[in-house]
Amino acid sequence: MEAFASFKKEISSPKKIFITTHVKPDADALGSSLGLANYLIKKGHEVTVVTPTDYPSFLNWMKGNDQVIDFSVQKNIPKVKKKLKEADMVFCLDFSVLSRVNELGDMIRATKAYIVNIDHHQDPEDFANYRLWSTQAAATCELVYELIVMLGDKKLIDKDIAECLYAGIMTDTGGFRHPNTTKNVHQVVAELIEIGADNSQIANWIYDSNSVNRLKFIGFAISRRLVVREDLHLAYFVIGKKDLKKYESRTGDTEGLVNYALSLDGIKMAALFSEREDGVKISFRSTADVAVNKFAASYWNGGGHKNAAGGRSHLSLRATIQRFEDLVEENQKTLFHTRVLDENPN
Known part of the structure; x- marks a missing residue:
């Protein structure tokens, strides 16, 4: 409480x-940023929102999107440095x-400003003056809502703020299907809907605004x-650079693809390997009893949540896949909490 009093x-x-x-902000990242920004503007603060990279166009409807500065655009770098x-x-x-x-990390570490960290991922780094952190929260948007309430300003949450926050909670719970969909999640989204969040329209903006190329890409991938x-309770996608180029893939086009693999009957762990210019990007998903965050942290320079994590490999795509299958086989007992199968049909 002393830390919160200092922050307040x-x-x-x-x-x-x-x-x-x-x-590569998702709906929770951008929704929490713009939801908080719109609230702080109402309180009379001068607010700048900066993303380290671009983000999917299906998030462009959020209020304040047109003011977001993309740090990866060369011409924006001097402005961002000045603002920070x-x-x-x-x-x-x-x-x-x-x-x-990325590079913003060292700049933030060197700042003399008062730093606030709001997050729900595991193993936080100690860099903030005030941290609102809980792995029990389904989304950072959930924590931003609670922060505004803690500050006594729930009345300042309008339709635009509510919709930003709702979007992050909806997506980080997998459309309210993941185990992190708690009683508190339902209570918070009920409040946001009552304030004015159009839950049907938000779902339409995020899930039903596909390009023809993206639909063709998903069909091709499947x-x-x-x-x-x-035999390993495993399914995964392997997407090469040529595949992404063929379907003119844009930021966000691979979003959610890994979930198709996890939806298969009997599959406990799913992965998506996307070959990029700077290495292989990996997304992991799992059923409730499989901790992919530990697997990502131990072997893939990554981390995340128990059932949704990410990592990266600097090996070739082929070598990455081979290492992945070998590691799953080696760690099958600890990953799946089951005995290793005596027979391998492959």
Whole structure:
């Protein structure tokens, strides 16, 4: 409570505030950033929202999107550096280690501003003056809502803020299907809907705004790039650079693809391997009893939540897949809490 009192005092008068989130922001990252930004603007603060990279176009409907600065665009770098240097407060949302924001991480580490970290991922780095952190929260948007309530400003949450926050909670719970969909999640989203969040329209913006190329890509991936290892309770997609180029893949086009693999009967762990210019990006998903965050952290320079995590490999795509299958076989007992099968049908 002492830390919160200090934070409350810090934010009680108008400040220059810098908000940022992790690379390739998803709905929770951008929703928490813009939901908080719109609230702080109402309180009289001067707010700048910066993302380390671009993000999917299906998030462009959020209020304040047109003011977000993409740090990966060369011409924006001087402006971002100036804004961060002038900032009184820096909010770091939906990430708990500074490496998740690329070059911005070292800049934030060097700032003299008051730093606030709001997040729900495991193993946080100690870099903030005030941290609102809980792995029990389904989404950072859930924590931003609770922060506004803690500050006594629930009445300031309008339709635009509510919709930003709802989007993050909806997506980070997998459309309210994941085990992290708690009683509190339902209570919070009920409040957001009552305030004015159009839950049907938000779902439409995020899930039903596909391009023809993206639908064709998903069909191609399922029919040609899906590998199923029933003996390992495993299914995964392998997407090469040529595949992404063929379907003119844009940021966000691979979003959710890994869930198709996890939806298969008998599959306990799913993965998506996407070959990029800077290495192989990996997304992991799992059923409730399989902790993919530990697997990602131990072997793939990554981490995340128990049932949704990510990592990266600097091996070739082929070598990455071979290492992945070998590691799953070696760790089958600890991953799946079952005996290793005596017979391998492959």
